[in-house]
Every structure is written in C-alpha cells, then in structure tokens.
Amino acid sequence: MPAGRTAPLAGLDSDLGWMLAAALHGYVVAAGAAVEGIPGGLRGYHVLAAAAAASCGNQLELARQLGADRTVMTHLIDALEAAGLVRRRPDPADRRARQVILTDGGRRTWAEAGARLSAVQEQVLAPLAPGERELVLDALRRLAAHAMQHGADPRANVACEAPATPAALPRG
Amino acid sequence: MPAGRTAPLAGLDSDLGWMLAAALHGYVVAAGAAVEGIPGGLRGYHVLAAAAAASCGNQLELARQLGADRTVMTHLIDALEAAGLVRRRPDPADRRARQVILTDGGRRTWAEAGARLSAVQEQVLAPLAPGERELVLDALRRLAAHAMQHGADPRANVACEAPATPAALPRG
DNA sequence: TATTGTTATACTCTATAACTATA
DNA sequence: TATAGTTATAGAGTATAACAATA
Numbered sequence: 001m002p003a004g005r006t007a008p009l010a011g012l013d014s015d016l017g018w019m020l021a022a023a024l025h026g027y028v029v030a031a032g033a034a035v036e037g038i039p040g041g042l043r044g045y046h047v048l049a050a051a052a053a054a055s056c057g058n059q060l061e062l063a064r065q066l067g068a069d070r071t072v073m074t075h076l077i078d079a080l081e082a083a084g085l086v087r088r089r090p091d092p093a094d095r096r097a098r099q100v101i102l103t104d105g106g107r108r109t110w111a112e113a114g115a116r117l118s119a120v121q122e123q124v125l126a127p128l129a130p131g132e133r134e135l136v137l138d139a140l141r142r143l144a145a146h147a148m149q150h151g152a153d154p155r156a157n158v159a160c161e162a163p164a165t166p167a168a169l170p171r172g
Numbered sequence: 173m174p175a176g177r178t179a180p181l182a183g184l185d186s187d188l189g190w191m192l193a194a195a196l197h198g199y200v201v202a203a204g205a206a207v208e209g210i211p212g213g214l215r216g217y218h219v220l221a222a223a224a225a226a227s228c229g230n231q232l233e234l235a236r237q238l239g240a241d242r243t244v245m246t247h248l249i250d251a252l253e254a255a256g257l258v259r260r261r262p263d264p265a266d267r268r269a270r271q272v273i274l275t276d277g278g279r280r281t282w283a284e285a286g287a288r289l290s291a292v293q294e295q296v297l298a299p300l301a302p303g304e305r306e307l308v309l310d311a312l313r314r315l316a317a318h319a320m321q322h323g324a325d326p327r328a329n330v331a332c333e334a335p336a337t338p339a340a341l342p343r344g
Numbered sequence: 345t346a347t348t349g350t351t352a353t354a355c356t357c358t359a360t361a362a363c364t365a366t367a
Numbered sequence: 368t369a370t371a372g373t374t375a376t377a378g379a380g381t382a383t384a385a386c387a388a389t390a
Contacts, residue, residue, distance in 0.1 A: 011225025016293045019316040020196040026319020053183025096348040121188040127314040139308045142299040144191040147198020268366045268371040
C-alpha cells in the first residue's frame with residue numbers, strides 16, 4: 001500500500017471499516033430528504049423494498065433479510081401500517097406468522113422514494129468513473145451478500161424462493 | 173443493471189445504501205473481537221489511528237476528521253485517557269485547545285489492533301479477486317473523502333498539514 | 345419443545361443546549 | 368463576538384428477556 005497521496009483522513013485512508021462508515025454516513029445524510037415521509041426513514045424504505053420483492057413476506061424473514069432484530073420489525077411495521085403503506089395478513093399455512101403486504105399507496109411511496117434514492121446514489125457515486133461504478137457496485141453486492149451470510153444466520157437466504165419482482169430499482 | 177443472478181437480498185441488491193450498511197455491519201461484527209480491549213470499540217480505535225497520524229491533534233480537529241460531534245469526543249477521550257492510551261496536552265499556541273497525544277501503551281495498542289483489523293479486512297474482502305481489491309479500496313477511498321467533504325464542514329480537511337506518520341496501517 | 349410475534353425494559357450511540365475559558 | 372472544551376440531558380436506534388399463540 002503506497003502512502004503517496006495527500007491523506008485527508010490521516011491514518012485511516014486504507015481502513016475498510018472507516019471508509020465504509022464514512023461513505024455510508026454521507027449516503028445517509030444525502031438520503032435524508034428522499035425518505036422524509038416514510039416512518040423509520042431508510043430502514044422503513046428497506047422494509048418496503050423487501051416487501052415489494054419478497055415472495056415470503058413474514059416478519060421474521062424480513063428481519064433476517066434486513067439484518068435486524070424481530071423486535072425492531074414489530075415497531076417498524078406498526079408505524080408503516082399506521083401510515084397506510086403496508087398491511088399485515090395472517091399466513092394461511094402458519095397461523096403464527098403474519099405476512100407483510102404493500103398497499104397501493106405503499107407501492108407508490110416505495111417507487112417514488114426509490115427514484116429519489118437513485119438520484120442520491122448517483123450523487124454519492126459521482127467521484128467514480130462511469131465504468132468504475134458498475135464494477136464497484138458489483139463488488140459491494142458480493143461483499144454485502146458475504147457479510148449477510150456470515151454475520152446473520154447462515155440459513156437466512158435459502159428459505160426464500162425467487163423474488164416476485166425481478167427488477168432492481170424502481171427507476172434505475 | 174442486469175438482474176440475472178439469484179437475488180439473496182430481494183429488491184435491495186442494487187441499493188448502494190443497503191449494500192454499504194450490510195458490508196459495514198459484517199465488518200463491525202467481525203471486528204468486535206479485534207478492538208475488544210479498546211474503550212469505545214472501533215470508534216476508540218479510529219481516534220487512536222487519527223491521533224497517531226495527525227499533526228494537529230486537538231479534539232475538534234479529530235472530531236471533524238472522524239465525522240463525530242465534539243461532545244462525543246469528550247467522553248471518548250476521557251475513556252481512552254483513563255485506560256492510559258492517550259493523554260491530553262494544552263496547546264501552547266491556543267490555550268483553549270487540548271492536543272491528544274498517544275502514550276507508548278496507546279501506540280502499542282493501536283498497532284496491535286491495527287494488525288488484527290488488517291486480518292479482519294482481508295477476511296471481509298475475501299469475496300473479491302486479488303486485483304479487484306485494490307481497485308475497490310481506491311474507489312471507496314474516494315467515496316469516503318467525497319462524503320466527508322460534503323457531509324461535514326467543507327473546511328475540515330484544509331486545516332491539517334501533512335501527517336507525521338505517513339505509513340498507512342501498522343502491519344499491512 | 346421450538347417458533348412467530350408482541351411487549352416491556354435497558355443499553356448504546358448520538359444530538360442539543362447551556363456553561364466556562366480562552367481568543 | 369466567536370471558538371474549544373465540558374457537562375447534562377434528551378432522543379433515536381438497538382438488543383435482551385419474558386410472555387402468548389401456534390407448530
């Protein structure tokens with residue numbers, strides 16, 4: 001690792017944890033306005049996105065996909081349901097589970113926020129060259145998947161079938 | 173963005189915020205043991221790293237570099253000082269400011285934790301090809317710098333001269 | 345006995361405001 | 368008047384434990 005450039009971060013300019021935290025912090029700040037009306041902010045949007053694409057939508061499965069605790073999902077879905085963005089439906093196959101379904105308004109809110117977040121994403125990725133962007137996004141996708149498989153329960157991913165909505169972002 | 177692969181993240185596999193959050197979460201979990209003895213965990217290590225490399229070590233400058241609030245630095249440095257890892261020294265040029273200096277034990281703790289974190293970093297980056305790693309790290313470095321310049325105060329970086337210790341990680 | 349979901353609780357991290365001492 | 372640091376407080380976010388309903 002050649003330490004040639006002027007180091008604006010003073011000793012942390014090769015620290016993966018620091019760089020991820022700084023980049024994420026910048027994204028969160030920039031995305032604040034894009035998810036302003038959604039209860040739970042970015043977390044709420046992630047629930048909407050997961051519910052929009054998931055084929056198995058019970059709360060525990062969503063919590064595993066999002067790397068969150070079960071108890072977090074209760075309050076989060078409470079708020080999203082109170083806002084009319086999702087509704088809970090008892091799973092006919094397992095009466096303990098409750099599936100999370102997007103309402104029409106929830107799907108519209110998800111699509112609109114997704115479009116705004118796409119603009120935020122482009123803004124955050126502005127320092128990268130055009131060809132570099134796709135390579136970095138693909139690498140990050142593998143890092144995220146690897147982290148989810150190792151940090152969370154290993155069997156979190158195999159319980160889900162193919163998503164119902166294969167499209168990536170609402171307006172990519 | 174071709175949606176060809178099997179999507180383990182169900183609708184968020186192209187969302188930059190989600191991927192950054194998931195990758196960082198995996199890193200934080202994996203790094204927990206590496207910074208176990210350091211007050212403040214990873215944040216405490218970041219303070220040690222910034223203090224080890226900074227030429228201007230007052231608390232406000234450290235807070236700006238770390239993207240943290242002034243009030244956070246007080247408690248954090250209190251804990252690090254109580255653990256004997258840093259000491260506060262009044263700035264002779266400005267008696268309001270207090271420079272943060274690494275003790276010998278603090279420098280040793282920083283070096284040892286840095287070595288453990290290098291191993292964690294390699295583990296987290298395992299899904300990437302060897303040549304891909306450097307490219308992704310370089311891209312993340314630019315994203316982090318860009319985020320710090322836009323999210324925090326724009327003049328946070330110009331107040332610092334070249335770092336006293338140009339080396340990147342203690343044991344790369 | 346194990347699992348889904350809820351509730352209550354506590355803990356961590358962070359942000360806000362007020363205060364001091366210096367500039 | 369503005370800045371560096373401290374203190375106290377409040378808020379958001381998250382994790383832990385206990386419970387009810389169901390498998």
